[in-house]
Amino acid sequence: MTELLILVAVFVVATVVGYALISRVPPLLHTPLMSMTNAISAVTILGAFVLFSSRLSPWEALLAAVALAAATFNVVGGFAITARMLRMFRRK
Amino acid sequence: MDLSVDLVVILVFVVGFALFRNPAGARRGNMLAAVAFAAAAIVVVARGGVVLWPLVIAVLLVAGSLAWLVAAKVSMLQIPAMVAFQNGSGGLAALLISMVELWRVGGGASIPSISALLGIAIGGVTFTGSAVAGGKLAGLLRQAPVTLRGHNIVVLVTALFLVAAGVAAVGGDAAVVAGVALLSAAGVLGILLAVRVGGADMPVMISFLNASSGLAAAFCGVVTESRLLVAGGAFVAASGTILTIVMCRAMNRSLANVLVGGTATGTGTATGGVEPPPDTWLPAAADEAAREVLAPDPAETPGAGAPGTAPPAGPPDEECPFAATAELALGAQRVVIVPGYGMALAQAQFNVVQWAEGLRQRGVEVKYAIHPVAGRMPGHMNVLLAEADASYDDLLELEDGNEHLAEADLAVVVGASDVVTPAAVETEGTPLSGMPILRVQDARRLVICNLDDEPGYSGVKNRLYEQPGVISLFGDARATFERLLKP
Incomplete structure (x- = not known):
């Protein structure tokens, strides 16, 4: 039960802090922001690793592998494209 | 158990978001978040261990390199x-x-x-x-x-x-x-x-x-x-x-x-008398989809492949509209370019920025005014112009853009219609009513480089095409700017 309360607290604090910080991001950077948050939402990859830390039935292994693939695509693609986009922003 | 690890990674994400204020900070923020992310993954794997590790490594390699390739291309x-x-x-x-x-x-x-x-x-x-x-x-x-x-x-x-x-x-x-x-x-x-x-x-x-x-x-x-x-x-x-x-x-x-x-279907309550009858709105929206597909091909577009011939709704100037535009731009002190998705579809951003650079070298101040919903996702137009090497200092937001437009000698609309349509502020009951627009009509002169004079996605007619003194350069935006770039 304490664990659940901690999780709820984490959710509330992260939402409030995230909202306060992200609402100050200028429109100039909204596209890179969204692609970076895409990478961050792939923290689900940690959930996939947790699944792979104990014995899995073949079905579970299949679902976990697809989840791992989706999350990997998300995190690598997200950070890489954000970096590439941000390199294009130059000032003369 | 690993509360401290979680807290550190969460804090690094927070710092990453806090750094997203300017491009240089955002680069550091993105890098920090990526490093923290990798560290968290390593900690989880090191603590929990991995069964079926050949499968896990194969998935990581295949999905990771595919993502890397797509992100690069x-x-x-x-x-x-x-x-x-x-x-x-x-x-x-x-x-x-x-x-x-x-x-x-x-x-x-x-x-x-x-x-x-x-x-x-x-x-x-x-x-x-x-x-x-x-x-x-x-x-x-x-x-x-x-x-x-x-x-x-x-x-x-x-x-x-x-x-x-x-x-x-x-x-x-x-x-x-x-x-x-x-x-x-x-x-x-x-x-x-x-x-x-x-x-x-x-x-x-x-x-x-x-x-x-x-x-x-x-x-x-x-x-x-x-x-x-x-x-x-x-x-x-x-x-x-x-x-x-x-x-x-x-x-x-x-x-x-x-x-x-839905824009095209939610117009039942619209009764703007000045505007086109509602039955023309739905086809216009459907047409836009078709036009978008065809847009990069000038041959498909009536008028696009006919440089030099003045378009039917032509400018009052007797001379060629391209020459008139060039003359206006060179005679101006301040020019504001208003890009829309049409510019992106034609991949004209490179030519537009090149044209702007040419003007700047001759002492003309050139800025880009960007509407928040221009493009297909938040901030899309900024990225497109950054790709074409426009300086990000020159990319203005809505409010700043309107201030510059009010003092501009020339506004140039490239592939945008709904975000500059005066009907949004002048007429009640259209799908655009109440939407903040970039007020291009405030500039001393106005040039519109759109595919044609059809309404944009909303289906609401843009009266700017008929306004006296407005120069329309119809056709594919890239062809238009290639022509403007010719000496």
Whole structure:
């Protein structure tokens, strides 16, 4: 039960802090922001690793592998494209 | 056990967001977040160990290198499609992990079971909704909004079915069957929501799906008891929500209006007498989808391949409109360019920036005024112009853009219509009414480089084409600027 309360607290604090910080991001950077948050939402990859830390039935292994693939695509693609986009922003 | 690791990574994410104030800071923020992410993954793997490691390594290598390749190759025009597909894969990962956990928990009225069901439902809507949105943006699906007969009722019935399946799963009988029913309903609901949103409403849809992918990850985090997942999901949900609000405000519409109303179909209440009759609006929106596909091909466009011949609705100047534009630009002190999605489709941003640089070298001040919903996702136009090497200091937001327009000697609209249509502020009852616009008519002179004088996505007629003194350069924007660049 304490664990659940901690999780709820984490959710509330992260939402409030995230909202306060992200609402100050200028429109100039909204596209890179969204692609970076895409990478961050792939923290689900940690959930996939947790699944792979104990014995899995073949079905579970299949679902976990697809989840791992989706999350990997998300995190690598997200950070890489954000970096590439941000390199294009130059000032003369 | 690893509260300290979680806290450190969460704090690094926070710092990353805090650094997103300017491009240089954002580069550092992105890099920091990536490093923290990698560290968290290593810690989790080191502590928990991995069974089936050959499978895990193979998946990591294949998916990782594919993502790297796509990220390196994708053009800035395709970024919205790429982001949509990424929202979808985030939803997919969250829903699959939630499913495995539900399988293990076996349903019932416990918190993990309910969280898993929410992860499946939200992840499912996000996955199929993003697949449809991404397919539309990538040109794999028709872009025009698709509305079924009784669309709202079908949506409502699907949503009720989804809730019923969720309640059945919580009840504990045949939780897996109920979970599959819930998943199917969520998938159908995502498709139903995404098919009726088209073209210019995409920025709202993408932001909404971004938020829902974060929420799905957060619920997935509750089931797996991962603080990091909950926090990461919450950040993304907050970010997506902010962007959704910004986009809706920029169109003066509610989220419900965009998702349920649909631009082309929600015009029943519009009775603007000055505006074209409502029956011309729907075809215009459908036409836009067709035009978008054809846009880069000048040969398909009447008037596009005929440089030198003055268009029918031609300028009052007796001379060639291209020469007139060049003369106006060179004689101006301040020029403001207003780009829209038409510029992106024609891939004209490179020529536009080159033209602007030429003017700047001759002492003309050139700025770009960017409407928040120009393009197909939040901030899209900024990235396109950055790709073409425009200086980011010259990219102005709405308010700043309007201040510059009021003092400009010349405004040049490139492939934009709805975001500059005066009807948005002058006429009640149109789909655009109340939407803040870039007031290009405030500039001393105005040049419009659009494909033709048809209305934009909203179907609302733009009176600027008929305003005396306005020069229209109809045709593919790239061809237009190639011509303007010729000495």
